[in-house]
Amino acid sequence: MPPLSFDLPFFISVAAIAVMLYCLVLVLRLSARMPGGIVGRTWRTVVLLVTLFTVGYLVTPFFSLIPAQMVNLIVALIFLFGAIYVVVTVKLIYRIIEELA
Numbered sequence: 001m002p003p004l005s006f007d008l009p010f011f012i013s014v015a016a017i018a019v020m021l022y023c024l025v026l027v028l029r030l031s032a033r034m035p036g037g038i039v040g041r042t043w044r045t046v047v048l049l050v051t052l053f054t055v056g057y058l059v060t061p062f063f064s065l066i067p068a069q070m071v072n073l074i075v076a077l078i079f080l081f082g083a084i085y086v087v088v089t090v091k092l093i094y095r096i097i098e099e100l101a
Contacts, residue, residue, distance in 0.1 A: 017060070021054060024054050031044075045088050046088060057078075
């Protein structure tokens with residue numbers, strides 16, 4: 001019987017998927033408590049982006065089955081939406097701090 005090989009990228013992908021699923025549950029739970037207005041609209045964008053990330057992360061264990069060009073496109077999209085997520089989150093925090101000040 002051949003020894004089992006340890007596929008580190010696969011286990012990292014599984015861990016990332018678990019974290020993203022947890023994050024998705026958190027943002028969905030927080031949605032129920034989110035006020036309307038600009039904060040509520042921004043929060044809906046956050047929920048959409050976290051959902052897109054989760055879907056993107058769910059694909060990562062199958063990268064070896066997908067053509068290289070498609071993998072590159074998926075990774076580029078994850079980076080793009082990651083950058084958008086950071087901007088939206090920072091702007092949301094900025095607005096909250098402005099309201100509290």
